[in-house]
Amino acid sequence: MVVGEMPEGVDMLVVGGGPGGYTAALASARLGRKVVLVDADGPAGLGGVCVNVGCIPSKALIELATSVHDRAEWATRGLPQPGTQIDMVAFQAWKSAIVSKLNGGVRNLLTTAGVEIHTGYFRFSRPDQGVVERSDGPPRHLQFTSCILATGSRPVQLAILPRDGTRILDSTDVLALTALPRSAAVIGGGYIGVELGTALAKLGVEVSIIEAEPSLLPGIGCQAGDLVAKRLRAMTASVLTSTTVTGDDGHRLTLETSTGTEHLDVEIVVVAVGRLPNTDDVGLDTVGITTGARGLLSVGPDRLVTKRIAAIGDITDGPALAHKASAEAHVAAEALSGHRAEFNPLTIAAVVFSDPEVATTGLTIDDAIAAGYTADTAAFPVAASGRAQTLADDLGATHWTFDKESGVVLGAQIIGPHATELISEASIAVEMGANLEDIASTIHPHPTMSETLAEAALVGLGRPIHVSRRR
Amino acid sequence: MPDVGEGIAEAEVVQWLVAAGDAVTEDQAVVVVETDKSQVELPSPFAGTVADLHADVGDIVKVGAILISVHTGVDAPAANTSPTAHGQPQRRLASPSTRRLAVTLGVDLAAVTATGPHGRVQADDVRAAAEAPQETPATHRKALQDTVITLRGLRRQIAKSMTQSLQIPHVTEFREIDASALLTARTILKARIEGDGIRLSVLPFLVKATARALTRHPSFNATYDAEREEITQYGAVNIGIATATDDGLIVPTVREVDRLTLREVAVEIDRVAELARTRSASPDQLGGAGFTVTNFGSFGTWLGTPIIRHPEVAIAGFGRIRDQVIPVDGQPAVRPVLPIVVAADHRINDGAHLAALVGDIAEALQQPLLLLD
Numbered sequence: 001m002v003v004g005e006m007p008e009g010v011d012m013l014v015v016g017g018g019p020g021g022y023t024a025a026l027a028s029a030r031l032g033r034k035v036v037l038v039d040a041d042g043p044a045g046l047g048g049v050c051v052n053v054g055c056i057p058s059k060a061l062i063e064l065a066t067s068v069h070d071r072a073e074w075a076t077r078g079l080p081q082p083g084t085q086i087d088m089v090a091f092q093a094w095k096s097a098i099v100s101k102l103n104g105g106v107r108n109l110l111t112t113a114g115v116e117i118h119t120g121y122f123r124f125s126r127p128d129q130g131v132v133e134r135s136d137g138p139p140r141h142l143q144f145t146s147c148i149l150a151t152g153s154r155p156v157q158l159a160i161l162p163r164d165g166t167r168i169l170d171s172t173d174v175l176a177l178t179a180l181p182r183s184a185a186v187i188g189g190g191y192i193g194v195e196l197g198t199a200l201a202k203l204g205v206e207v208s209i210i211e212a213e214p215s216l217l218p219g220i221g222c223q224a225g226d227l228v229a230k231r232l233r234a235m236t237a238s239v240l241t242s243t244t245v246t247g248d249d250g251h252r253l254t255l256e257t258s259t260g261t262e263h264l265d266v267e268i269v270v271v272a273v274g275r276l277p278n279t280d281d282v283g284l285d286t287v288g289i290t291t292g293a294r295g296l297l298s299v300g301p302d303r304l305v306t307k308r309i310a311a312i313g314d315i316t317d318g319p320a321l322a323h324k325a326s327a328e329a330h331v332a333a334e335a336l337s338g339h340r341a342e343f344n345p346l347t348i349a350a351v352v353f354s355d356p357e358v359a360t361t362g363l364t365i366d367d368a369i370a371a372g373y374t375a376d377t378a379a380f381p382v383a384a385s386g387r388a389q390t391l392a393d394d395l396g397a398t399h400w401t402f403d404k405e406s407g408v409v410l411g412a413q414i415i416g417p418h419a420t421e422l423i424s425e426a427s428i429a430v431e432m433g434a435n436l437e438d439i440a441s442t443i444h445p446h447p448t449m450s451e452t453l454a455e456a457a458l459v460g461l462g463r464p465i466h467v468s469r470r471r
Numbered sequence: 472m473p474d475v476g477e478g479i480a481e482a483e484v485v486q487w488l489v490a491a492g493d494a495v496t497e498d499q500a501v502v503v504v505e506t507d508k509s510q511v512e513l514p515s516p517f518a519g520t521v522a523d524l525h526a527d528v529g530d531i532v533k534v535g536a537i538l539i540s541v542h543t544g545v546d547a548p549a550a551n552t553s554p555t556a557h558g559q560p561q562r563r564l565a566s567p568s569t570r571r572l573a574v575t576l577g578v579d580l581a582a583v584t585a586t587g588p589h590g591r592v593q594a595d596d597v598r599a600a601a602e603a604p605q606e607t608p609a610t611h612r613k614a615l616q617d618t619v620i621t622l623r624g625l626r627r628q629i630a631k632s633m634t635q636s637l638q639i640p641h642v643t644e645f646r647e648i649d650a651s652a653l654l655t656a657r658t659i660l661k662a663r664i665e666g667d668g669i670r671l672s673v674l675p676f677l678v679k680a681t682a683r684a685l686t687r688h689p690s691f692n693a694t695y696d697a698e699r700e701e702i703t704q705y706g707a708v709n710i711g712i713a714t715a716t717d718d719g720l721i722v723p724t725v726r727e728v729d730r731l732t733l734r735e736v737a738v739e740i741d742r743v744a745e746l747a748r749t750r751s752a753s754p755d756q757l758g759g760a761g762f763t764v765t766n767f768g769s770f771g772t773w774l775g776t777p778i779i780r781h782p783e784v785a786i787a788g789f790g791r792i793r794d795q796v797i798p799v800d801g802q803p804a805v806r807p808v809l810p811i812v813v814a815a816d817h818r819i820n821d822g823a824h825l826a827a828l829v830g831d832i833a834e835a836l837q838q839p840l841l842l843l844d
Contacts, residue, residue, distance in 0.1 A: 006667045007667055007668055007669070008668065009667065009668025127749070128742070143668040288746060293498070306749055306751070339575075340575050341574060341575075344570055345567070346562075431566065431567045433564035433589070433591055
């Protein structure tokens with residue numbers, strides 16, 4: 001303890017301005033708390049990775065890539081071709097405008113709710129205090145009644161491919177490109193690698209996606225990874241599964257594949273091998289809490305790690321997804337404000353803006369069997385949908401996982417056009433405890449992709465219409 | 472049972488976090504044990520499948536004894552070969568709003584009688600369960616039955632250490648002082664210090680005055696080893712703060728009190744008391760005190776006889792400050808009066824030494840400006 005340090009009293013301290021942190025600040029303010037939000041980047045950091053360098057800018061890039069790609073595809077279907085070059089500078093201007101609009105929107109919501117925003121790096125110093133390191137002034141000591149920790153995560157770096165920002169890039173760097181490379185290797189075939197790799201391929205970059213597991217998008221099941229790989233290869237991207245990078249000489253990567261050693265000449269290397277929770281440098285030791293496996297904090301259903309500190313988002317167990325963090329933020333704000341609250345969802349949908357799109361919610365068949373259900377699956381192929389034909393996009397299928405005895409749906413996996421939008425109907429069905437009959441009996445409008453959910457339910461009930469009766 | 476440090480030879484098993492047949496990863500926490508007043512999670516040194524647990528909850532395990540066996544071989548049964556009964560998952564059908572209602576009303580969904588289709592729990596079912604009488608006549612009868620409680624955990628530790636304290640021949644002195652100046656000092660500093668979000672009770676003054684007296688009488692800032700007939704007098708003034716927690720009495724330590732300002736003592740007492748109350752203090756945050764202060768006045772108690780914590784050699788207790796009629800300049804006057812009690816180990820210090828210590832504590836509390844010295 002330094003003599004003369006005088007902590008300022010804070011009622012509710014929120015650390016981190018991402019989707020978890022700013023939602024926690026707003027929810028706390030609504031519960032009558034006086035909120036201070038600290039973010040290392042201050043107002044510029046509001047919205048976190050999601051708004052600034054993640055979900056939102058990547059979707060902007062994917063929209064551009066899809067438009068470019070579709071323009072060529074639609075040439076054979078009558079679309080006139082303007083024949084100009086891709087203008088990445090114009091793209092960046094458009095993307096930045098979206099980011100600053102959303103970032104400004106969050107700032108406006110927070111200030112309107114009376115939330116004070118502080119800029120600086122926060123570390124705990126005692127169970128009820130912390131220090132904000134500032135570049136423009138002396139450190140600021142805060143003593144809080146309650147604290148919600150939402151420090152998020154950062155991309156994992158590979159020791160053999162340290163990021164340099166010019167040739168070895170992370171996802172953030174890729175989204176800021178103002179010129180396209182001729183070729184790119186994407187290390188990691190999870191959702192981030194697949195999304196970036198697909199976008200670059202559609203923009204005409206010669207892409208190689210390298211994944212250590214035997215398929216892309218490991219863990220989702222339903223051959224999602226294989227279908228995505230099929231489409232990527234059709235765009236002349238190369239998909240190298242069961243492959244790891246073992247070396248780099250500054251121009252050429254050395255790859256270890258199942259058949260031997262190979263070399264790959266690429267202009268840029270994108271490392272997208274996962275994310276690391278930001279729990280290693282927040283002074284957790286002074287609070288008396290330790291992290292578990294992979295640096296994650298273990299929390300109960302009320303999200304509390306101590307009586308006065310809650311943790312939400314990427315620093316806790318579960319998928320590192322913006323919407324999970326936001327949902328946890330409400331629970332943390334309530335639990336720390338004297339209300340009974342629990343985070344107990346049956347579903348946290350995950351969506352991949354790949355081609356075809358992939359989305360999953362609730363249990364997969366393997367999860368369901370492991371949980372003790374007598375479960376089965378029912379699938380309806382996208383190729384049997386009229387709407388898919390008019391979208392000229394018929395790869396994929398809609399799958400339900402359900403309890404055999406009651407027909408209650410336990411989860412869904414959707415691969416195909418608009419899967420990312422369709423998945424929420426499935427989530428509501430699972431959360432509400434709907435059964436296959438409820439879904440099949442709900443009239444779905446024609447012609448839409450949503451019909452595949454009702455059609456797959458009919459398959460599960462043994463009364464399929466637009467596919468032959470399953471054996 | 473690994474060595475958890477601080478010379479602790481044994482620990483009590485509080486909770487198993489795994490069962491036989493569970494898969495464990497290296498460093499996964501498998502058991503919670505309670506050592507001398509702190510709870511520690513112990514990690515598995517291996518990855519594999521739990522073959523056997525060698526202690527029950529409540530057992531005392533010596534350092535070096537076997538706690539758990541883990542199959543690490545490839546022939547170990549896989550984790551998912553011990554499935555739950557087929558078709559009997561734990562889930563109750565209920566919509567998110569109904570589940571939220573159950574949490575809000577404190578109702579366990581599993582215990583609710585469901586009236587919806589497919590055994591679905593409806594919102595009204597949850598409300599009915601919440602309104603159902605909680606106490607039946609049967610539970611009233613039960614309340615009349617006698618209960619045998621086995622001493623476990625912290626309670627057992629307290630019982631053990633209090634029995635050790637019984638060997639100490641206590642000599643106890645009492646004194647009352649006029650606390651007017653003390654309360655004035657606190658009022659002046661409180662406005663300033665609490666403006667910074669720090670709570671300022673009289674306790675930091677009591678601790679600070681005690682620390683000042685201990686620097687003048689080091690024979691009380693000590694521990695005594697009766698077997699070796701040795702007294703250890705401490706260079707630093709580290710004071711234990713008796714803290715009531717939900718589980719029982721815990722005494723965390725404020726270190727080097729003589730080097731801290733009053734404000735810092737206030738902050739530090741709050742910090743270590745919070746560590747104690749959340750049971751998150753490590754053994755080294757609890758040990759190392761040469762003297763203990765107990766503020767039983769905070770419970771409203773006028774006077775008590777504190778018990779010395781073995782192996783320490785003295786303890787100071789402070790009663791509730793209350794208005795009394797006392798003579799001032801030959802006239803009756805109403806003044807706030809603070810009772811001071813100090814107990815000492817008579818083997819180490821005599822009544823005359825003790826009177827000198829108590830006198831110095833009293834002096835600084837009657838004239839708090841001396842704390843600036």
